[in-house]
Amino acid sequence: xxxxxxxxxxxxxxxxxxxxxxTPICKLNNVSRELGKNIWVKRDDFTGVEMxxxxxxxxxxxxxxxxxxxxxxLITAGGIQSNHARATAAAAARLGLKSHLVLSITDxxxxxxxxxxxxxxxxxITLLDENGNVTLPEKIEEVAEAYRKNGHKPYVIPVGASxxxxxxxxxxxxxxxxxxxxxxxxxxxxxxxAVGSGGTYSGLYLGNRLFGLGRRVAGFTVSxxxxxxxxxxxxxxxxxxxxxxxxxxxxxxxxxxxxxxxLGYAISKADELQFIAGxxxxxxxxxxxxxxxxxxxxxxNEVKKGxxxxxxxxxxxxxxxxxxxxxxxxxxxEALAEN
Numbered sequence: 001x002x003x004x005x006x007x008x009x010x011x012x013x014x015x016x017x018x019x020x021x022x023t024p025i026c027k028l029n030n031v032s033r034e035l036g037k038n039i040w041v042k043r044d045d046f047t048g049v050e051m052x053x054x055x056x057x058x059x060x061x062x063x064x065x066x067x068x069x070x071x072x073x074l075i076t077a078g079g080i081q082s083n084h085a086r087a088t089a090a091a092a093a094r095l096g097l098k099s100h101l102v103l104s105i106t107d108x109x110x111x112x113x114x115x116x117x118x119x120x121x122x123x124x125i126t127l128l129d130e131n132g133n134v135t136l137p138e139k140i141e142e143v144a145e146a147y148r149k150n151g152h153k154p155y156v157i158p159v160g161a162s163x164x165x166x167x168x169x170x171x172x173x174x175x176x177x178x179x180x181x182x183x184x185x186x187x188x189x190x191x192x193x194a195v196g197s198g199g200t201y202s203g204l205y206l207g208n209r210l211f212g213l214g215r216r217v218a219g220f221t222v223s224x225x226x227x228x229x230x231x232x233x234x235x236x237x238x239x240x241x242x243x244x245x246x247x248x249x250x251x252x253x254x255x256x257x258x259x260x261x262x263l264g265y266a267i268s269k270a271d272e273l274q275f276i277a278g279x280x281x282x283x284x285x286x287x288x289x290x291x292x293x294x295x296x297x298x299x300x301n302e303v304k305k306g307x308x309x310x311x312x313x314x315x316x317x318x319x320x321x322x323x324x325x326x327x328x329x330x331x332x333x334e335a336l337a338e339n
Contacts, residue, residue, distance in 0.1 A: 006210050009244050010175070013168055014064040018091055019047040019056040022176045025184065025315065030282040035303045038313045040188065041285065042177065045320035050090035050117070053083050053320020054200050057169030058161035059091050065165050066155035067095075073147050073154040076161075077102040077136055079266055080127075081290070083321045084160045084197075086114040089123035098152070100124040102139050106131065113327045162199030162232075164239025170203020171210070171240065177315065178213055188215055189311035194295035194319060195219035195229050195256055196265070202236040204317070205254060210246075216311065218255040220298035222291055223265035226256040257307075260298035266290045268328055272297055273335035276325075288321030289328050 004012070023046045028039045047056045066074060074092045078085040078101070085101045092099035101123050109115055109127070118125060128139050140156055147154040157166070174191075181187055191208070195201045201219040208215050221229060230252060238248045262269045268289045276293040280286050287293040296316055302308060325332065 006244070007175075010168070010172060013061065014068050015060050015168075016064040016067065016095075018051055018060050018063075018094075021047070021057075022180065023047060025177075025180050028283050028285070031279070031300075034282075035300070037303055037308065037311065039299075040313065040315045042315055042317050044173075045318045045322065047320070050094075050121070051087045052322075053087065054170070054317070055084040055087040055161060055320075056091070057173055058166035058199055058203075059087060059157070059169075061168045062155075062157045062161045062163075062166045063091055063095065063097075066097075066157075069153070069155060071097075071153045071155035073098040073100060073152045074157060075100045075102070075140060075144055075147075075154050076157040077104070077128075077140055077159055079103065080105050080109045081114045081266065081324050081327055082159075083114060083290075083324070085123075086117045086121070086323070088157060088161075089118050089121035092123070093121045098124070100126070100143055100147070100154075102126045102128055102136065102143060104128050104130045104136065110327065113323045113325075117323065158197075160197030160199050162197040162202070162236060164236060164243050166199050167203045167206065167236050167240040170200050171207040172203075173317075174204050174207025174213065175211060178211060186313055188313045188315040190216040190218055190308060190314045191317065192218045192220070192295070192299050192314060193317040194222050194291035195233075196222045196291055198229055198232040198236055200317065200319060201229070201254075201256070202233045202240070205233065206237050206240060206249075209249070216255065218257060220257050220260050220295040222261050222294045224261075226254075226258045229256050230254050257298060257302065260294050260301075262294060266324070268293075268331060270331075270335045270338060273328070273332050274339045275300070277332070277336055277339060285318070286322050286325070287318070288324045289332075290324045291319055291321050292316075
């Protein structure tokens with residue numbers, strides 16, 4: 001790939017088309033008036049239904065790598081309501097592959113939301129007690145080895161497909177955004193997303209840098225903290241650069257914002273759910289409680305604080321995840337009653 005341009009390198013990558021692309025960009029008129037900024041949303045929740053959200057962009061490259069390697073089983077992991085696990089199971093079913101999900105739990109799960117869909121897509125599921133003695137990587141390797149012994153060739157996709165290969169999904173999304181800017185006749189001063197496993201933010205950051213777009217790329221943590229994700233994203237970015245035959249990124253000028261993960265990953269507070277309901281009532285758009293709800297809540301408050309005063313046009317990436325609302329329907333009902 002040494003003598004190829006970046007676009008040529010990207011176009012030659014092994015990829016399987018799964019997502020409905022390009023996804024539309026729309027303006028949130030009522031929120032924009034409220035904040036005094038032009039707030040836009042890229043509807044990556046429109047990438048599909050079964051494979052909705054941001055995960056499918058990454059899976060287009062991860063599963064292509066698995067097929068190129070002759071693998072017949074996709075193994076991945078996540079929480080009991082993992083959007084990524086559900087999307088992987090759906091993609092495997094469509095492509096005639098086996099899927100095996102290792103899902104972390106603290107209590108006996110209810111068959112609802114993504115966990116219900118996992119089962120409908122025919123995934124083999126291993127439930128792993130987060131408080132047990134076996135780590136997630138150990139359990140994944142145990143599952144993979146069992147398949148090898150039975151004559152299968154498994155391919156392990158990391159949580160969120162957030163690695164060097166999966167990162168091509170949002171690197172390409174940044175090119176898509178640049179093309180849409182041209183058709184819309186505007187430039188986004190800032191592009192904002194949730195940071196949960198690092199792959200979406202890393203791809204946007206790297207695409208911004210490699211295409212020389214000069215946009216501000218900001219992420220809001222929904223788990224861990226900015227220092228943790230600076231390390232995670234740095235590794236993902238450099239793994240992707242290595243695959244492209246490019247030099248490592250030593251700058252790591254990430255803008256990752258803490259303070260909005262609330263009580264913790266996938267744990268909702270009443271004010272967060274009330275905010276999600278408020279956005280739905282104002283704009284007819286549904287955020288999810290794990291990723292976009294917290295990140296957009298963060299963006300909303302940081303705009304009010306002046307963090308984005310230099311930005312006129314702000315694009316928020318809606319990464320999907322609405323199935324995660326259904327396991328929280330009782331809590332949402334309480335939040336609505338208090339609203």
